[in-house]
Amino acid sequence: MTSESSPTIGLPAGDDVFPVLPLRDIVVFPHMIVPLFVGREKSIRALEEVMRADKQILLATQQNPSEDEPTPESIFTVGTLASVLQLLKLPDGTVKVLVEGVSRAEILRYTANENYYEAHARRIADNVGDQVEVEALARSVVAEFENYVKLNKKISPEVVGAVTQLDDYSKVADTVASHLAIKIPEKQAILALPTVVERLERVLGMMESEISVLQVEKRIRSRVKRQMEKTQREYYLNEQMKAIQKELGDSEDGKDELAELEEKINKTKLSKEAREKAQNELKKLRQMSPMSAEATVVRNYLDWLLGIPWGKKSKVRNDLNYAQEVLDADHFGLEKVKDRIVEYLAVQSRASKIRGPILCLVGPPGVGKTSLGKSIAKATGREFVRMSLGGVRDEAEIRGHRRTYIGSMPGKVIQSMRKAKKSNPLFLLDEIDKLGMDFRGDPSSALLEVLDPEQNQSFNDHYLEVDYDLSSVMFVTTANTLNIPPPLMDRMEIIRIAGYTEDEKSDTSRLYLVPNILMEHALEAKEFSVDDEALKTVIRRYTREAGVRNLERELATLARKSVKELILAKKKSIKVSPKNLEDFLG
Structure with a gap:
């Protein structure tokens, strides 16, 4: 690339008068050949003057392109002198003109010409420099x-x-x-x-x-293009998969089921971790054949994940008078035990979350430990679920099996929560002293996470693989003896239920056991009765226990034999007394 050695090249500077053509959205540089469409009257007259006088026209850009009648002050002072190469009048009255830029020019002042813009201008020579x-x-x-x-x-x-x-x-x-x-x-x-x-x-x-x-911009376009290609590819493959499934005879039920699962995921108040897990599993399920074994595993997993209660709570009753009434109505005697339970409920009613010790009802069989748990649930308005721990030796029964195993499923804790359908039930862990331990693990250690208020807000079942909040659950445990692992006992408050006195057994029989037995055996009160002496004889000679379970059995035996006598002997009523007691019980 070369240039002349002169410091300035181009046309010599001079002061001449030129018609001015204001431009809207373009800057014309010297040496450019551009077509322009002209519609304003003044501009058309300026072009006509240029063609008539065979002179150059000064192209200057407007500062505001939306102005139809620009003032000299609103036109830039530096423009380009141009030659008109071609001019063509169009049918709509506008003019198409082809111009070629020649040199720069500076507008010095405008003339008083009212027909078109006209100005004195000085040509600007090019200063090359070094x-x-x-x-x-x-x-x-x-x-x-x-x-x-x-x-x-x-x-x-x-x-x-x-x-x-x-x-x-x-x-x-x-x-x-x-x-x-x-x-x-x-x-x-x-x-x-x-x-x-x-x-x-x-x-x-x-x-x-x-x-x-x-x-x-190029990077953004490339990224968008890749994303679009990926989306199109996924769409194409999904359509292919649908076509293949249709050929194989798969029904439309699969689509409906996936849509239902997606809707269920969106409606269920899952935790962030659980929602991400559910969406990932649903994504995998979409890519599988509905008839495959793996699809069944994923579908079962989603059913379990969405089946347990997430944030669904029962309205808890904090009415202590009502709680006392329920306990008194369901259990005769046991005053100290009932008082201690009401005290416990009083503290819980004032706490925002259940963080106190776990109640452990300890007593011999038949004293009403399990029924006390049901009464507490009824008194507080909670759902009641019971999990028997007798003979449980495998940790997986508490925490579930991992999904790598065939037929795996969640542990009993999650199963019970699904059965409760609420996230704040009363959870009775029955016979906690009967927990076993062998080579498959220690279930008592797994229960630590369930019962510890500091840990159970993030209980992790091996099957679900996501944290589940058990902090709103009210746990009550029962045991026959204090043969409980020390770490578990440390997290529980022991309430001993020593048993019933003879008078309490007698009153319990009159108020609870006999009415229940009459109902179970379809007897009326006038058809069957047991006098006080006979009842005391049954308690003293035939039962000898702390609870009333055997007493209930003996009374049921009396009722069965009475029904038999009523039918065979055509009797209207039977009254059990000490005289005929041996005839019934031997």
């Missing part, structure tokens, strides 16, 4: 322009070849500037710069800035 500096800048501009064209697909690659062949550095700056996707004020600023060096520097800076933006 030859070495301008050549280095021009090379940098051309090299950077090649990169710009590669990123901006709107510019033809042929333009790069044309720019490379230019010998005039001013033309290099103007040609590159005209092809940059920059704002009108920025292009106007380049046009107004007096020296070629300044123009090249400004063009280079703007081009580097535009290249940075284009590179980011």
